[in-house]
Amino acid sequence: MHSLPTPDPDALKLSEALQQKIRSAIRSEGGSLSFARFMEMALYEPGLGYYSAGLAKFGSEGDFITAPEVSPFFGRCFARQIKQVFDGLDGNKTILEFGAGSGRLACDILRELEALNTLPDTYLILEVSADLRERQQQLIAKELPQLIGKIEWLDQLPEEKISGVILANEVLDALPVERFQITDHQISEQRVAFENDQFHFVSREALEPLKQAVEAIQRPLPDGYVSEINRHLPAWFKGLSDTLGSGVIFCVDYGCSHNDYYHPDRISGTLICHYRHRAHDDPFVYIGLQDISASVNFTAVAEAADQCEFEIEGYTTQAHFLMSCGLVEMLDIEQGKSTDQYLRASQQVKTLTLPGEMGERFKVIALTKEFDEPLMGFETNNLLERL
Ligand SMILES: C[S@@+](CC[C@H](N)C(=O)[O-])C[C@H]1O[C@@H](n2cnc3c(N)ncnc32)[C@H](O)[C@@H]1O
Incomplete structure (x- = not known):
């Protein structure tokens, strides 16, 4: 990890400004911050956070x-x-994408839907990062100028109910999580402090809400066990339930079922940080310049959605989902193109689907409301019983 490349001086200045803000938040909270608040500031502090x-x-x-x-x-x-969901719905059709990153997914979806003659009436993007919103606007204006009028950027969920599809690719892993530890059979909260010129974790007896959430895990967690928990999923799904009148939510992310997430052997949790394509588990390196994320507990996602009256319709690997939606046939069509194009396309398919790449680590979950048709993405493999 210490072989991470050194950021340039301007980036280091940004990081120092963010660290000062975090230090001052630690002081005003009496000496430590919850990890969720630290993660929120590191990723989303206006103008300074990673995103x-x-x-x-x-x-x-x-x-x-x-x-x-x-x-x-x-x-x-x-x-x-x-398209299959739209074909089963009446009235106006909307896509709402959470956290649209560079805007690439929106472009690819809209281009294909245009070719399939199934454009949505509106494509909404809810993005918390002003920088990414600007990047999305530029990309879509450049690649699909004829469709830019269909897209609306939102700061919060729409007030009117929508009918259609809600998408979140790699958004749940970027939501702030709390961190806990088991010590002498007691549950403590791992908080963030700053001493001797360094950010580090400190343990404090967990307050009742976190304690109850960890007790509800009901797995034999050994002494010294550290992990994460996202207690905001119920509120997140409540918002989505108020927004989606009929249709399907698809969340794609790396993660697993509750039993695998809190497996007794997984003693150091699921935090993962990325800096220039190096992955490691230290959230206190280059604060604001590196990504911080935690794996997704898909059982917790399903439970939160279930409490908000969604049906849990499908859960499968990214590889199975994409193949059920026609990935192999799409690759076959590339065979008619140049050798270079075909080789590039084959390599992309491998990255998306091979077990050692994104194929099995990433899962797709589908949550439906007022929509009863079987979804094509789960036709060949539905792992609902694993949740
Ligand atoms: C890992 S990136 C994924 C980007 C994109 N979906 C992709 O697959 O390339 C996480 C995205 O989620 C956004 N995000 C994080 N929390 C959010 C929230 N509460 N609501 C909406 N977007 C959020 C970030 O700003 C960023 O665009």
Whole structure:
């Protein structure tokens, strides 16, 4: 980890300004901050946080690569699935994308839906980062100027109910989580303090709400066990339930079921940080310049959605989902193109689907409301019983 590349002086200045703000928040909270608040500031502090400042973030110039940045096949497969949902719905159709990153997924979906003659009436993007919103606007204006009028950027969920599809690719892993530890059979909260010129974790007896949430895990967690928990999922799904009148929510992310998430052998939790394509687990390195995320507990996602009257319709691996939506047929069509194009396309399919790449680590969950048709993405493999 100490072989991470050194950021340039301007980036280090940004990081120092953010660290000062975090230190002052620690002081005003009496000496320590919850990890969720630290993560929120590190990622989203206006103008300074990782997602709020103008850093490259995605792609080869950035820190990590997401599926839409790997290949347009990802968005094209999603467009096929969205068409099937639209065909089963009456009235106006809307897509609402959470955290649209560079705007790549929106472009790929809209281009494919245009070719399939199934454009939505409106494409909403809810983005918390002003920098990314600007980047999304530029990309869509350049690639799909004829469709820019269909897109609206939002700061919060729409007030009117929508009918259609809600998408969140790699958004749940970027939501702030709390961190806990088991010591002498007691549950403590791991908070963030600053001493001797360094940020570090300190333990404090967990307050009742966190204690209850950890007790509800009901797994044999050994002494010294550290992990994360996202207690905001119920509120997140309540908002989505108030927004979606009929249709489907698709969340894609790296994660697993509750039993695998809190497996007794997984003693150090699931935090992962990315800086220039190096992955490590220290959230206190280059604060504001590196991404911080935690795996998604899909059982917790399903439970939160269930409490908000969604049906849990499908859960599968990214590989199975994409293949069920026509990925192999799309690759076959590339065979008619140049050898270079075909080789590039084959490599992209491998990255999206191989178990050692994104194929199995990433899962897709589908949550429906007033929508009863079986979804094509889960036709060949539905792992609902694992949740
Ligand atoms: C890892 S990036 C994924 C970007 C994009 N979906 C992709 O796949 O390339 C996480 C995205 O979620 C956004 N985000 C984080 N929290 C959010 C929230 N509460 N509401 C909406 N967007 C959020 C970030 O600003 C960023 O665009």
